[in-house]
Amino acid sequence: MNRFFLRLQQFMHGRNGLDKFCGFLFIIYTIIVVLNFFFHSIYLLAAELLVAVYIVFRALSRNIFKRSKENQAYIKVERKVKAFLLRQKGRLRDIKTHRYIKCKNCKAQLRVKRIKGEHTVHCPKCQCNFKVKIH
Numbered sequence: 001m002n003r004f005f006l007r008l009q010q011f012m013h014g015r016n017g018l019d020k021f022c023g024f025l026f027i028i029y030t031i032i033v034v035l036n037f038f039f040h041s042i043y044l045l046a047a048e049l050l051v052a053v054y055i056v057f058r059a060l061s062r063n064i065f066k067r068s069k070e071n072q073a074y075i076k077v078e079r080k081v082k083a084f085l086l087r088q089k090g091r092l093r094d095i096k097t098h099r100y101i102k103c104k105n106c107k108a109q110l111r112v113k114r115i116k117g118e119h120t121v122h123c124p125k126c127q128c129n130f131k132v133k134i135h
């Protein structure tokens, strides 16, 4: 068994291996497999195969520079999506107590207390004041 891992290690030397993007692709693959379990579609089977081949291609690729660039691009998108979801979670949490508005000057997101009536809002980013009506 030890020899097997040594051989595997030698085989994987200089190859990309499994990275975060591969992990994401594996999740996609799993979702497609589960969907195909219920729908038995030839298109889902084709998608399943394509994703599996792409995962293997990425793991075995010797062009580490290019695979690393793809992984970095994926991580950048993942970070943006996570930040967006976190913002939405915060918005949902205080939906009863606060309102989110955009600054009329710089389009920054501002959180104001949900008090009915017309208020003057100060934007801390661009230092401008503007009126907003909360109902």
Ligand SMILES: [Zn+2]
Residues within 6 Å of the ligand: 103, 104, 105, 106, 107, 108, 123, 124, 125, 126, 127, 128
């Ligand atoms: Zn502003």
